[in-house]
Amino acid sequence: MKTLKSVIALAFGVVAGNAAFPQAPATLQLDGRTPVTGKVYLQKFQNKMFSTIDSSKITNGKFRFATPVQLPELYGLTFDKDKAPYFLFLDNPKAEISLDSAKYFANTTVKGSAAQDLFSLYKTQRGVKIDEFIKAQPASIVSAYVLYRDFSYRLTPEEIESNVALLDKSLAGTQYVQVLNGLPAVLRKVAVGNKAPDFTSTDVNGKSFTLSQNLGKYILLDFWAAWCGPCRRENPNVVKAFEKYKDRGFTVIGVSLDKSKAAWVKAIKDDGLNWTQVSDLKYWDSEPAKLFAVRAIPGNFLIAPDGTIVGRNLRGAELQQKLEELLGASAANAAGK
Known part of the structure; x- marks a missing residue:
């Protein structure tokens, strides 16, 4: 054809x-x-x-x-x-x-x-170093976009600031630089060791859910969406962790960045996500996602019973290892001494 x-x-x-x-x-x-x-x-x-x-x-x-x-x-x-x-x-x-x-x-x-x-040209390259990319074309809107879209979610607050500083000042009014300028402060607020910011959202049944009213266990605050392929592939690992540690003081709170309730509810059922799920169905305008500076999914925060963030973006074996450290037999024995 x-x-x-x-x-x-x-x-x-x-x-x-x-x-x-x-x-x-x-x-x-x-x-x-x-x-x-x-x-x-x-x-x-x-x-x-x-x-x-x-x-x-x-x-x-x-x-x-x-x-x-x-x-x-x-x-x-x-x-x-x-x-x-x-x-x-x-x-x-x-x-x-x-x-x-x-x-x-x-x-x-x-x-x-x-x-x-x-x-x-950028799309054909591999192993791009964002600082070198920006230095080569500091006044291009593409440099601001690439930093915003492809790198901001994996950079530290300091790295974001240093790369923004490399951009030409003429880019300051773009939507990309405006978002980038606000990210470091939010990222520092949700760093490991800080208290998780509180939020209220709506569950699948239309009931209000407030994070601070549901503390007391280790919570994996899991940002995902039905349309997100990597999220769906990671869900079996989260299910495995939930089933293994749910009786030892662990639970999961799913925060969906969906915009279709039907697709969201179907994915919950299809993937066997038997824990609380909330969403404002605002896609990337999700209020909880903004509050936690989530720029890519899947993304998660492990929150201690007192509300302190003790881990971030734990996936696969890393999540299992962290939970075993906190809630495994050796941890339980140590707590009982």
Whole structure:
């Protein structure tokens, strides 16, 4: 079967300012041609999520957008608004795109966007050192995005601060740097040895749940989602830990970053998660996730009976080992002496 492609010509008319930072308001004039029928959707990226900001009906193989946008920024193009779009960094008044309609947009090409060129190159590299990447292109929005999206969840507060300092000051107004600037303070609050912040959420039955009212055992506060493949693969290990230590003063509290209650409830049943589950169904806008600076899932915090955080992101054998240390036979014998 032949691969279908759309050849899109993008032209931007600047309404005010220019393409320099902070982001300049512009009106997108996007014309395209495609053999695909239906619609093309233009989406905006915000907090790890894409939301549709415009759509264009394909008529006689052609479509057009005239949409207010911010440049430079990350957008998405897709033929199905319910599926992941093609990631498109736009920083140039003119760009030309061959948008492959096959799965994952494998053969898509972009001309005229330096940011997209850099992002495409980044995706082909392995073992990227974020500080070196930023130093090579400190003023690119891609540097800010990569630090925000791919590295912030595995860096210490100090490392985040030092890498943000490498970015050009012109990036300060971007959504990425704004989030990055707030992360270190929150990460320090939820460091091992500190008290876990309290929160209230809603369980699967619609009842209110407050963390501070459920202390008294070792709690694994487990951030996950039905749509998260790595989370689902880790769930059997969490189930194993729960079954082994639930009668020794251990439990799990699941915090879902789902947006569909039906999918969330089905995953709980399918994976046999027989512990309290809560969610505000806000996806990456989850309030508990923000409170604990969770930027990637699966993620977890092991909380002692008095509310002190004693472990973070414990998975696989590491989780089993930590629980054995705290609640195993040797620990029980030591406590009884």
